[in-house]
Amino acid sequence: MSDFKEQGNRLFSERRYTEAIETYTSAIDASPRIATYYTNRALCYLKTLQWSLSVSDCRRAIELDPTLIKAHFFMGQALTELESYDDAITELIIAHDLAREQGKNFGDDITGAIRLAKKKRWNAVEEKRIKQEIELQSFMLMLLEEHRKQKLSEVEITGPPETTEAMVNRINAEHVCSHYKS
Numbered sequence: 001m002s003d004f005k006e007q008g009n010r011l012f013s014e015r016r017y018t019e020a021i022e023t024y025t026s027a028i029d030a031s032p033r034i035a036t037y038y039t040n041r042a043l044c045y046l047k048t049l050q051w052s053l054s055v056s057d058c059r060r061a062i063e064l065d066p067t068l069i070k071a072h073f074f075m076g077q078a079l080t081e082l083e084s085y086d087d088a089i090t091e092l093i094i095a096h097d098l099a100r101e102q103g104k105n106f107g108d109d110i111t112g113a114i115r116l117a118k119k120k121r122w123n124a125v126e127e128k129r130i131k132q133e134i135e136l137q138s139f140m141l142m143l144l145e146e147h148r149k150q151k152l153s154e155v156e157i158t159g160p161p162e163t164t165e166a167m168v169n170r171i172n173a174e175h176v177c178s179h180y181k182s
Helices: 002-013 017-030 034-047 053-066 069-081 083-100 107-155 161-181
Strands: none
Touching: 002 017, 002 034, 017 034, 034 053, 034 069, 034 107, 069 083, 069 107, 083 107
């Protein structure tokens, strides 16, 4: 069993992630209750951009050992990539708290991942807000244009041309002014 882990670790260090996944899978098949096999394979899934599989392995590792820092950390990273920012931040904060409780030093890795997840969440919210604002402005401009056209259609064409022209100019001026107020 530890042979599988050692072989998987060697393959991982050689950046042969697909082969490492296969080796860790063999380790899991032989000993399905060892949580670190799942976190090792989860990291390989992260390296091969297989976010959902990484999350799945992290969840299994956490079921087996809720104190595994790496399981929470890797899950937070994968959830960030899946754009599940709130869940990612929760997992990353758990990893940060566990590292502090266990006296483990992950340098800036965990806090950096928390900052990244928060930044991506903020960017997603801001993008959505900007899109909604643009849609609202477009809708308001359409309403203003409809209002202007309605006012123009109400102008009496039968009156003297000077009066009709003055009214059209006034309606157009009102339309321009109301456009700049918004």
